[in-house]
Amino acid sequence: xxxxxxxxxxxxxxxxxxxxxxxxxxxxxxxxxxxxxxxxxxxxxxxxxxxxxxxxxxxxxxxxxxxxxxxxxxxxxxxxxxxxxxxxxxxxxxxxxxxxxxxxxxxxxxxxxxxxxxxxxxxxxxxxxxxxxxxxxxxxxxxxxxxxxxxxxxxxxxxxxxxxxxxxxxxxxxxxxxxxxxxxxxxxxxxxxxxxxxxxxxxxxxxxxxxxxxxxxxxxxxxxxxxxxxxxxxxxxxxxxxxxxxxxxxxxxxxxxxxxxxxxxxxxxxxxxxxxx
Amino acid sequence: xxxxxxxxxxxxxxxxxxxxxxxxxxxxxxxxxxxxxxxxxxxxxxxxxxxxxxxxxxxxxxxxxxxxxxxxxxxxxxxxxxxxxxxxxxxxxxxxxxxxxxxxxxxxxxxxxxxxxxxxxxxxxxxxxxxxxxxxxxxxxxxxxxxxxxxxxxxxxxxxxxxxxxxxxxxxxxxxxxxxxxxx
Numbered sequence: 321x322x323x324x325x326x327x328x329x330x331x332x333x334x335x336x337x338x339x340x341x342x343x344x345x346x347x348x349x350x351x352x353x354x355x356x357x358x359x360x361x362x363x364x365x366x367x368x369x370x371x372x373x374x375x376x377x378x379x380x381x382x383x384x385x386x387x388x389x390x391x392x393x394x395x396x397x398x399x400x401x402x403x404x405x406x407x408x409x410x411x412x413x414x415x416x417x418x419x420x421x422x423x424x425x426x427x428x429x430x431x432x433x434x435x436x437x438x439x440x441x442x443x444x445x446x447x448x449x450x451x452x453x454x455x456x457x458x459x460x461x462x463x464x465x466x467x468x469x470x471x472x473x474x475x476x477x478x479x480x481x482x483x484x485x486x487x488x489x490x491x492x493x494x495x496x497x498x499x500x501x502x503x504x505x506x507x508x509x510x511x512x513x514x515x516x517x518x519x520x521x522x523x524x525x526x527x528x529x530x531x532x533x534x535x536x537x538x539x540x541x542x543x544x545x546x547x548x549x550x551x552x553x554x555x556x557x558x559x560x561x562x563x564x565x566x567x568x569x570x571x572x573x574x575x576x577x578x579x580x581x582x583x584x585x586x587x588x589x590x591x592x593x594x595x596x597x
Numbered sequence: 598x599x600x601x602x603x604x605x606x607x608x609x610x611x612x613x614x615x616x617x618x619x620x621x622x623x624x625x626x627x628x629x630x631x632x633x634x635x636x637x638x639x640x641x642x643x644x645x646x647x648x649x650x651x652x653x654x655x656x657x658x659x660x661x662x663x664x665x666x667x668x669x670x671x672x673x674x675x676x677x678x679x680x681x682x683x684x685x686x687x688x689x690x691x692x693x694x695x696x697x698x699x700x701x702x703x704x705x706x707x708x709x710x711x712x713x714x715x716x717x718x719x720x721x722x723x724x725x726x727x728x729x730x731x732x733x734x735x736x737x738x739x740x741x742x743x744x745x746x747x748x749x750x751x752x753x754x755x756x757x758x759x760x761x762x763x764x765x766x767x768x769x770x771x772x773x774x775x776x777x778x779x780x781x
Contacts, residue, residue, distance in 0.1 A: 366724075369757070373724040377726050384726060385725045386729075387677070387725075423665065423666040423672060425663040463723075498700070498702055499701075500700065557702065558719070
């Protein structure tokens, strides 16, 4: 049994959030650079500003986007690890520390009274027990311009692959212009309602444009991306060829009666950072 | 790309001179207000009370910045999705609001209500740090208890924007769709 103090988790979470909000992953920047060659006019101006903004954020260690999101934390905890202290508390304290220390926007509030929690916590924690003695932590400060544009549908088995593609294209068509395109599309197929949604969100952690290992899903990703990029929505919705930078799809076994599909929309400001302890 | 200089506040007549798709540089006064502030302003108008700032010829920028770090006038301050303000916008247009800054689509009702009197500028979402560098004055106006959603009066110094919906009801977001359907 490996013993890890809760304070180590707290420090890691805090550091990851501060790093994540101030820099876009290299794969996202590369995808935007590539998209720039396809665009003109206002759409091109938007992509150039996004890249310049990212450079500025890196240098000044300030957030790329004012929406520093809800604090989402994914932890894969090795079964051979014992946390000395409270894991949940450590995650919340780490997130709260980051948002306070780095002058990030605290957007978390009570949904109906709209009273701000003033700490940007509780974090949304997705915890999995895995084999081994390591802890993998990924943080995702998730803005709500894109989160609001996500959708879930319980399709029928008879809807099949075309039904899934149709759902993806319709959701992007209706919503992407408001989600700070070019977007990254995370799709979870199968499982149950909540499992599909979480699977979709996990796809946003994938390296941008990295294909699924499954031939069927990889083909589906390519087809979905082709169809959404022919919608013409373009960067910031100004019209253009790049509505999405990538579509990442994963699946889970589901019930004989069902075909759940969830789409989690991510803006171009796709911030996430991981570490292993 | 040559950007046309636009001075705020903008009169309804001046709004008519702008056209969808034009890239502009915004100078002058705007007010930051987003969801919670709009709800309160709408309540003011319903109750025939004075809104926290004069709406005639005003420009509202839909944004809620990060807190200012030491040495900053204002924290990163990019646009939020304008469509959430659609529900509150028409009464504000009726009070003379002539310009809005945000990102994303507007409802058909808002686009129609802008006819002959108002313009909607889109700025790049997720480019909050660049945008904050074009804010050269900040003054608190109302609702400080709303934190990031408080109303602030700001002065812009050359903020790049795109005319997304003009006062003739041309909408860049539906143009993009139509253009695509025509395959041209």
